[in-house]
Amino acid sequence: MNLEGRKITVNKSREDLVAMLKKPEDYRHLMPESLQNFEAREDGFKFSLKGMPEIALKIENVTDNEVVLKSASSSLDFSLTGNLNDAGENKTEVQLLFHGEFNPFIKMMVEKPLQNFINALTDNLEKL
Structure with missing residues (x-):
């Protein structure tokens, strides 16, 4: 399953944005309003949103462009x-892409909540 967020422009230089996204604790500021729990870890973070199970993510790779x-x-x-x-001086174009391997039943259950999550992350990035 593949989902895409809309392309946005963030009012930060790419270098500043990359530096921020290397720090697990900085992801708290990007979470949707429905955030119920957030815990930063050394290599990532875990969080839970209202009505969804806890999700743990690790920061796998951070480069200048990704x-x-x-x-x-x-x-x-x-x-x-x-x-x-x-995208110009102190501006960065950002697009979020989700890729997951799910069976058809799970896909049907998670597709809309995941798209809403990606949209909320995109909206919060745009406000930076």
Whole structure:
């Protein structure tokens, strides 16, 4: 299953945004309002949203143009990638891409909540 967030422009330089996204604790500021629990870890974070199970993500890879978060659970195989491109002085174009391997039943259950989550992350990134 593949989902895409809309392309946005963030009022931060790519370097500043990459530096922020390397720190697990900084992801708290990007979470939706329905956040119930957030715990930063050394290599990632775990969180729970109202009406959803707890999700643990590890920061898999951070480069100048890409941030990759992967599921820390062996039972769920998915990644969330943020593509970062310069968009002028102190501006960065960002697009979030989700890729997950789910059976059709799970896909049907999680597709809409995941798209809403990606949209909320995108909206919060845009406010930075």
